Amino acid sequence: MTTKAPKYEAIVAKKVAQRDSKFVKEWLIPKESLPDLTDVTGWIPKSGFLTEEELEITEANVLEISKNIQSKKWRALQVTKAFCHRASIANQLVNCLTEVFFDEAFKQAEELDKYQDETGSLKGPLHGLPISLKDNLNVKGQASSIGIVQFCFEPEQMEEDSLIVEVLRGLGAVFYVKTNIPAAMMMPESVNHIFGHTVNPLNRNLSAGGSSGGEAALLALKGSPLGVGTDIGGSIRMPSSFQNLYALRPSFGRFPNYGGRSGLPGLESVNSVNGPMTTDLESLEYYCKSVIGDEPWNRDAKAIELPWKSVTLPEKMNFAVLMDDGVVRPTPPIRRGLQITIDALRKAGHEVIEWDPAEHFRLSEIITSFFLSDGGAYIRDAFEATEEPFFPFMNAHKVAPEVKVKDLWKLQSERSALLKKYLERWNATAAQTSNGKPIDAIIMPATPFAGNPTGKFQDYIGYTSPFNVLDYSVGIFPVTRADKDLDPRDEASTGHSATDDKVWEDYNPEETHGGAVALQLIGRRLQEEKVVEMLKLFKKLIKYEH
Amino acid sequence: MTTKAPKYEAIVAKKVAQRDSKFVKEWLIPKESLPDLTDVTGWIPKSGFLTEEELEITEANVLEISKNIQSKKWRALQVTKAFCHRASIANQLVNCLTEVFFDEAFKQAEELDKYQDETGSLKGPLHGLPISLKDNLNVKGQASSIGIVQFCFEPEQMEEDSLIVEVLRGLGAVFYVKTNIPAAMMMPESVNHIFGHTVNPLNRNLSAGGSSGGEAALLALKGSPLGVGTDIGGSIRMPSSFQNLYALRPSFGRFPNYGGRSGLPGLESVNSVNGPMTTDLESLEYYCKSVIGDEPWNRDAKAIELPWKSVTLPEKMNFAVLMDDGVVRPTPPIRRGLQITIDALRKAGHEVIEWDPAEHFRLSEIITSFFLSDGGAYIRDAFEATEEPFFPFMNAHKVAPEVKVKDLWKLQSERSALLKKYLERWNATAAQTSNGKPIDAIIMPATPFAGNPTGKFQDYIGYTSPFNVLDYSVGIFPVTRADKDLDPRDEASTGHSATDDKVWEDYNPEETHGGAVALQLIGRRLQEEKVVEMLKLFKKLIKYEH
Secondary structure (H helix, E strand, O other): OOOOOOOHHHHHHHHHHHHHOOOOHHHOOOHHHOOOOOOOOOHHHHHOOOOHHHHHHHHOOHHHHHHHHHOOOOOHHHHHHHHHHHHHHHHHHHOOEEEEOHHHHHHHHHHHHHHHHHHOOOOOOOOOOEEEEEOOOOOEOOOOOOOOHHHOOOOOOEOOOOHHHHHHHHOOOEEEEEEOOOHHHOOOOOEEOOOEEOEEOOEEEEEOOOOOHHHHHHHHOOOOOOEEEEEOOOOOHHHHHHOOOEEEEOOOOOOOOOOOOOOOOOOOOOOOEEEEEEOOHHHHHHHHHHHHHOOHHHOOOOOOOOOOOOOOOOOOOEEEEOOOOOOOOOOHHHHHHHHHHHHHHHHOOOEEEEOOOOOHHHHHHHHHHHHOOOOOHHHHHHHHHOOOOOOHHHHHHHHOOOOEHHHHHHHHHHHHHHHHHHHHHHHHHHHOOOOOOOOOEEEEEOOOOOOOOOOOOOOOOOOOOHHHHHOOOEEEEEEEEOOOOOOOOOOOOOOOOHHHHHHHHHOOHHHHOOOEEEEEEEOOOOOHHHHHHHHHHHHHHHOOOO | OOOOOOOHHHHHHHHHHHHHOOOOHHHOOOHHHOOOOOOOOOHHHHHOOOOHHHHHHHHOOHHHHHHHHHOOOOOHHHHHHHHHHHHHHHHHHHOOEEEEOHHHHHHHHHHHHHHHHHHOOOOOOOOOOEEEEEOOOOOEOOOOOOOOHHHOOOOOOEOOOOHHHHHHHHOOOEEEEEEOOOHHHOOOOOEEOOOEEOEEOOEEEEEOOOOOHHHHHHHHOOOOOOEEEEEOOOOOHHHHHHOOOEEEEOOOOOOOOOOOOOOOOOOOOOOOEEEEEEOOHHHHHHHHHHHHHOOHHHOOOOOOOOOOOOOOOOOOOEEEEOOOOOOOOOOHHHHHHHHHHHHHHHHOOOEEEEOOOOOHHHHHHHHHHHHOOOOOHHHHHHHHHOOOOOOHHHHHHHHOOOOEHHHHHHHHHHHHHHHHHHHHHHHHHHHOOOOOOOOOEEEEEOOOOOOOOOOOOOOOOOOOOHHHHHOOOEEEEEEEEOOOOOOOOOOOOOOOOHHHHHHHHHOOHHHHOOOEEEEEEEOOOOOHHHHHHHHHHHHHHHOOOO
């Protein structure tokens, strides 16, 4: 008796073959020449596969690239080709790309060069800058499969750019790749049945994280100078922290947001937002200023008219630190990262107090209920359409009961009360600080991990997801890397929870060695400028070198 | 066989007796001395029941009151008593009050006077100013029955102020009355089984409208210098237009909004907002500056950090006018009001084009679906708890089917697309105007009526509700009053719809004579300052005198 292959397999084969055909053949490195390293972050520059010029371009930050394009030292096409080449190598190292459209990028870049030659001016502040995009951001003419087989060819070509893509295009950006994600973007590791799993370039035994995991891995390898991720539960922050990037999860309404492909379309109890990810903080700030300078509120009905403003930080600042949320204790390298940060802040004269995660667990439960409030119907239907099997991580979507709107209303009421409480607790820190002012930010882990092997993330995203419910503006900053000698295993688990036990059990200093230690910097809602300024301060104090 | 009286009747009797006991006996006018007039707006000043001083105080606007309190020409207690007295008379004329708490107000005012005497300064910009509140805004120690019998004594005393009330209290405002509304605030006329129906002081054959109808009627009689209404489908705008007030429906997030009593608690697909209503535009602006000057974003987790900014209008402005939305043609006085406005704008050199209501009808259908998305459960349960009968207007809540979240998500997706379309059409007006700039605002009716007899509103709120879905900032401005000679009946209905036929059939120039003709001024989202500036322009051009 033979079993008929499930439908999805043929679709995957076709999709992957199509993607693979888009690479430039001469750029593909023969298998035997690929490295057998765990940490591949330093390999590309030394590999000899990029020209010196390609290296110079791809090691430059966004401002340097812009300046050199303006002076015509570099042309848009030349810059685009360099990043396409490097992205192609990155993909061979960590499997980070979904859509590959170099030809379209070359054409776009040529047109930009022509525009500059003819007008003597640039199309916008991002003229000729290659920007990589998370797979769920739509690019006209490309697919958005979002890790679900059914969507590989439905449609094969999106008819419109997502609004953020349209805005970036108008500012002169060039698009060339989209990056890998978990199926439906509903897992914290970037794995799906189409493109497989994206591994972490800092330590390829570890996952790149998710859901913007392909993006983060590509950026860590400088296959892109800046990428755009999205975040509805931690999807910018978790992978950015796993790859030691700088990143910003803005509050909803700050950046243009319309028209991405969602795994939960129509969900509004909590909103996905997009934001920049990069190894270079200056590039991140330049991106924010450029996008918001374009006045997205004139095009996006949900964007808020808030121009990017200049913010001066007080000389002496107050920070609260969350070392352990009482559900899952962070693993040793993350706790060391927190201590490094606290020490650096105190040394610089800032005050550090403790943060009580009182509402976090309930907020993380509420967001999960929001995600599942359609009874898992949308995602389940999409999987079933091609007989695609479910991932264990996504089992909740399989078994979720149908929810009635009246029950959703109750949850939303509860959430409103929790938001108020949280804000009141933030304000009340004024009574704890020596200058009588409330905290400026909370510093805390983005996950308990400095990366983890595939399948070992467990199911807890409670370090990031409360801030989606709260809609606070959050930055990610790198601190250090995991070190098997400095970060020995704890003698026992805390007994916080079953998940905590598993996290403790799974932690292996050898396996995690070299993994990224990056943290969250939590600002209040719509305080993106202040968050970026604080990231700049932290960079100066912590001095992490990429 | 005798039928047992339904439960709700005894609760109503107790509640009304309790309310009635709160009036100052000496202020109550004997029935035989009350006027038999249709238009009672001019009666109070001529009636002799108020002292000259009380008259002077209650005819003053918010700025004059503030100035005179600051100079101690008037004291807070004196001002409060004057408005309590006038509000008491207003209630006898139009039945506009729900909660009456003069004693608490006197105490609050005395404390403010004492504060001023002791400190030599004012508690805030609203020091000693009586502010009336729509019934759903909670005042610590008072009930919020929201027109539902079950809530008369559940609880009898609210434990906390709504956030807007807390903010106003902190700024020095005095609270003394809450005002009548339709049951659950879900009808366009202010009628319920507790307090009955609020009639329109401009023409007592007409309804005050709803849901902030008691508020609007009280304000038109100057029983309050300024009131706060709420709006989730037109509830500030419809009654303000029926009483020729100035009013502002702000976008969500501009004013503190937490903690009102809702007829649909937990609904977030569309949000209720609160805003000022008054006969005096200067008072309205002063209120906005005072409330937003208090930085509500530090207390309300959903408020946006947007200080009140000064806006200068362009010399030549562009307006679009909607004369008829194609569903219900406005009655003749409203159309005359539109024409007066158009003529005044054109005469002053502004450009006026037509507005296409393309998305309006669908938006009004979507908002109705949002209101009913709990299957009517919350309101139905509340009515059934005391055997309270349903109003025909609210039948939809009785028969609504249970909705699943997955279907709500579809509606929300559709709405997002419509919002984008609407904004694009707004921007596209740039191609129609002679200066190549898009319109600054849309001018249109708030309802098809210059008021209507109770029960004759019909079920169509499609002139206001689309802007709740869009969340635009909207002003109301008075133009004129209905005139039986100038506003004859149309010869035939347009045949737009069955509702249109009924509206045409019901229109009676004699009956509507003297009714208010006020219109909506639609600004873009979060453009409250610009809307207020435009209201000031319109006031100057149209010169309506209260």
